[in-house]
Amino acid sequence: MLKELKPALLMLLVLTVITGIVYPLAVTGVAQTLFPSQANGSLIEKDGKVVGSVLIGQAFTGPHYFNGRPSATTPTPYNAANSGASNLAPSAKALVDGVAERVEAVKVANPGEVGPIPADLVTASASGLDPHISPAAAAYQIKRVATLRHAPYDEVRKLVVEHISGRSLGVLGEPTVNVLALNLALDQRWPMKEGEDRK
Secondary structure (H helix, E strand, O other): HHHHHHHHHHHHHHHHHHHHHHHHHHHHHHHHHOOOHOOOOOOEEOOOOEEEEEEEOOOOOOOOOOOOOOOOOOOOOHHHHOOOOOOOOOOOOOHHHHHHHHHHHHHHHOOOOOOOOOHHHHOOOOOOOOEOHHHHHHHHHHHHHHHHHOOHHHHHHHHHHHHHEOOOOOOOOOEEEEEHHHEEEEEHHOOOOOOOOOO
């Protein structure tokens, strides 16, 4: 029995070193060398401080900002430790009522907008963390943001267009706008005045 046990333990040790130490170190080294930003979470910095990631949404509640998709995570929105959808069926009363409430809130927040409300402004993504909205959802909010920022409408629209990312490889997915990146650019171009709500 000892004769069979010795090679088994040796193989366990060798595989542990290869898969538990050598491989992770090699992958980490390659990632840090070739893709340092992605390997470290695709973080966004402002004035030397990390303010978020391009991969995780944030809740912007102030009317001076573009709003992202609703988040289904609890107890707080965009809680990466609790990523997931609500798992409510399309026919669920809670989902229907929640969307109806969001529709009313979007209408109140964007008076004067008469077009259809983009779906991504009133429905959460599957992960609950989506940092992007559609160009249509961003366009729907331009009038409100421009008015409250005392900024020219066409200039804010131009800023939105500059932040549209196309389809991956030109064919995969849909064009999107990263809400955090757009709002940071908005603050840089038209800074908030002292005392105004920055959330």
